[in-house]
Amino acid sequence: MIEITHLAKKFAVENPKKLSEQERKDPRLQGKYFHSVKNVSLTCKSGEVLGLLGPNGAGKTTTLRMLSTALKPDSGDIKIAGKSVVKTPLIARRSIGFLSGATGLYGRLTGRENIAYFGQLHGMSASAIKQRISALSSLLELDTFLDRKCDNYSTGMKQKTAIARAVVHSPELVVLDEPTTGLDIMAAQTVLAFIEGLKQQGIPVIFSTHHLDEVAQLCDRVSVIHHGQTEFDDTLTRFKALAPGSLHQAFMAVIATGDA
Structure with a gap:
């Protein structure tokens, strides 16, 4: 089981004048720091696939990089089978398979x-x-x-x-950051079938995606991050119930709640 509790990570803004208008309006910009992740919590049990959703820049990749131990959180904790990733990163890395946004081959x-x-x-x-x-x-x-x-x-x-x-x-846990981005239909289906295979083996999978059809096909749980905070973390069934018949509308309902 993976438990992420109250993760937070901020970055210093070296040159505020170079920020775009949208970045200046982001509520996470506070003084000379940008709080990319403010308060993220989620859980994923063995044999579950969790879809991590959120608008571009919501803090998904930063969250996954902390989970992979590539970044150390400012606060909060990450536990895999009860062991803290934050306190024992070297040991944790043996348990994690991580695919970043760039292949890096x-x-x-x-x-x-x-x-x-x-x-x-x-x-x-x-x-x-x-x-x-x-x-x-x-x-x-x-x-x-x-x-x-x-x-x-x-x-x-x-x-x-x-x-x-x-x-x-x-690995005991597989973390994938937008694994089907840029792939054709056949290659994407091969990747999705592989994720399904991991699920059948009882290996928990966390993957970020913008494709809600992938969520419908694979996921047991859904977590939505907006402005660096968890706005939804529950089962796919309860996510669907937010707007019956449309995962897109369910997603927009969660985002609207975060903007309120």
């Missing part, structure tokens, strides 16, 4: 070499890496390009390879 390496390298970083043996890559290649349909250099990959190839790299060590 090494272009001069092949997909296989990229995945294997991260397996080595996690202390996996050569035989275990080989077996895991074979399994992931089948699940994510990597066979046709796995041994080509990543410089020559399409967006879909890069994204699927990056997902394989993120989960090569069989």
